[in-house]
Amino acid sequence: MGSLDVQRDPPTGISVLISGAGVGGLTSALEFWRKGCDVRVLERAKESLTTGDTFQIGPSVRHMFKHYPELQRRHDEVDYNPLFCKSKHTGERMMKPVPFASITTPDKNGYRPSSSTHSRPKFHKILLEQMERLGIEIEFGKEVVDYYEGVKSAKAGVVLKDGSKEEADLVIAADGLRGKSWSLVAGEPVPVRSSGSAVFRAAYPVELAIKDPEVAARFPLEEDGTSIFELWLGPGMFATFWRNDESMMWSITHPDEGTAEESWNHKVSPQTAVDYTATVPGWPEVANKVILATPPDVLIDWKLMWRDPQPSWVSPGGYVVQLGDAAHTFLPSSGNGATQAIEDSASLAACVAIAGKENIPDAARVHNLLRFERVSFLQAMGVARRDARTSKNGKKEEPLMPGMWLWGHDPEAYAEENFEKALAHIKDGAPFKSTNKPANIEYRPWTIDSLSEALEKGEPSILEGDWS
Ligand SMILES: Cc1cc2nc3c(=O)[nH]c(=O)nc-3n(C[C@H](O)[C@H](O)[C@H](O)COP(=O)(O)OP(=O)(O)OC[C@H]3O[C@@H](n4cnc5c(N)ncnc54)[C@H](O)[C@@H]3O)c2cc1C
Structure with missing residues (x-):
């Protein structure tokens, strides 16, 4: 072409x-x-x-x-275009899988957009x-x-x-x-500092996971072949499990005990993740099977670092x-x-x-x-x-x-629409208001610390207001 x-x-x-x-x-x-x-x-x-x-x-x-x-x-x-499902960290589903678009806010015509999920x-x-x-x-x-x-x-x-x-x-x-x-x-x-947390994350050929019948039964495709993206919410952690007809993908947040790095090349053994899940009460064996089926040299332990805006x-x-x-x-x-x-x-x-x-x-x-x-x-x-x-x-x-x-x-x-107005603001201080953000929330500077503290204490923050 x-x-x-x-x-x-x-x-x-x-x-x-x-x-x-x-x-x-x-x-x-x-x-x-x-x-x-x-x-x-x-x-x-x-x-x-x-x-x-x-x-x-x-x-x-x-x-x-x-x-x-x-x-x-x-x-x-x-x-x-997977379906979305929330589960407890024990693997127990908390809802029927629904299209991702159904959990987004519709526009005034009722249209519900949603992101595409891609293999990077x-x-x-x-x-x-x-x-x-x-x-x-x-x-x-x-x-x-x-x-x-x-x-x-x-x-x-x-x-x-x-x-x-x-x-x-x-x-x-x-x-x-x-x-x-x-x-x-x-x-x-x-300035950059550790958040104290890290994420195990992996993607590998799904055949390796579903050759175990228990895994195949717990992570099925829908009848029409649609896959399901599962978000597992647990004590101080969350995990995702997702399979389609090609890949098994999973991730688990965990406290960083020094095994993680902020690098897409930093690999650890699946056993490292299972050592962590052993500390999570109620964690199901079927999830460990998914972890242990991950080939060596695939699992990344991504250190979550914090940088203020x-x-x-x-x-x-x-x-x-x-x-x-x-x-x-x-x-x-x-x-x-x-x-x-x-x-x-x-x-x-x-x-x-x-x-x-x-x-x-x-x-x-x-x-x-x-x-x-x-x-x-x-x-x-x-x-x-x-x-x-x-x-x-x-x-x-x-x-x-x-x-x-x-x-x-x-x-x-x-x-194209805002260039001249923005330039006049920069050069002469003319008024300029961003319109590509939540319409009725004023921007106020924040840091990871100030925002986390406000959330913890239930105090007002940049997040208060209408995000639709
Ligand atoms: C190998 C890799 C795997 C990733 N996997 C995932 C994933 O699975 N999920 C996810 O959410 N995000 C992933 N990301 C990050 C994600 O792609 C980015 O957060 C996002 O797409 C923004 O892209 P970016 O171009 O700003 O940064 P990046 O995608 O990180 O690209 C930066 C590029 O700059 C190159 N580079 C770095 N330093 C130098 C230098 N000094 N001189 C010249 N080149 C340099 C890097 O090699 C890289 O190609 C990955 C990134 C990389 C590089």
Whole structure:
């Protein structure tokens, strides 16, 4: 099909250097290419990292994907649409499985959107396929160790591990959680500390699990082949179990006893997880069977680290912009890391296209203003959901049901509609109000500590109000 199905804007003469070929880096490459920019992508790994288990992709992403018909087709082909079911940590179901959409807030027409559940490896692969269709190459084995900018030269650059440098009109730092751009952006690395918790998480071929008849009976497919995503709520922990016709997927939160790391490559043995579940009263043997059927070298023990929201994602001169996890990390309970990285890409590319080559710093700052409050609300949602899921009795309900401000958002259109107003705010202090967040809740700065304390004490917080 070549690239003919994707409409590309006329050349802008803007060169963009992207560090990191994760979801944020790849979608930035696509969006900047579509906007007529010259794009280069540098990736630390020697080859594409198509590992991982699952993540959620929200419907807002469709606004970007509609510009790439083949990508949209592949997205629909590889997404899963499981039913949702809550259970106790003993495995006893607390409800009949229902479509995910039935637990989201409907819009005024009764339409109930919901996220798509994706295998991360498959999702990553469809982005790589789209890159290939457009002829955008990834330069592997290029580890960025530092970022810099020259305000006079109106250029930014990266320093690679071998000491060489690469420059462009705009540098996008999409190098993930422990990205190297914080020293330039904030003057120091973003403070990070352990939450005290970690998550075991794994995905493996389902045949290995269901060869045990007890597992096959407890984790069946529905008669029509639909799979069921189960959320198990237990004392101070939660777990997920989910199978489809290809994979068995599971995750369990647990206190971090020093076995975990914040790394997608940090593997532990299944026995480590069973040692933990042995301490959970009422934990069923069938769940241990699922854990022990996990092949060696698959189970990740992910350390949950806390980073407070950071309002500035742009270097002082405006030529380096952090994007995705490099700008804002999410707790897994937010279900928004990948979606917000993709929204960032569409927003930043739209801002740069509007501002043009002479005004890249304006574009970067407008993008930051347009995105920060929205992202910060969703980060807070992750904190609240974590608290609800790990409550002592395991019975609290999900507190927040975001509505169309989340599901229906079109980041490119939002940037186009709000660019001038946001710029006037930045330059002259003209009033500007974000409208891509819960409509009637004023944003107020928060930290993980202040929010957790407010939740604990039942005090007012950013979470109070109408999220629909
Ligand atoms: C291998 C892997 C597996 C994952 N599995 C899951 C999962 O199962 N479930 C889930 O919810 N999330 C997973 N994630 C995280 C998820 O993809 C992100 O939270 C989300 O998609 C936001 O994407 P991002 O592009 O901002 O960050 P990431 O997806 O983390 O991408 C960052 C990219 O930058 C590269 N990079 C890092 N440092 C440098 C450097 N110094 N120089 C150049 N390149 C660099 C990394 O190799 C990576 O390709 C995984 C991430 C990775 C990298």
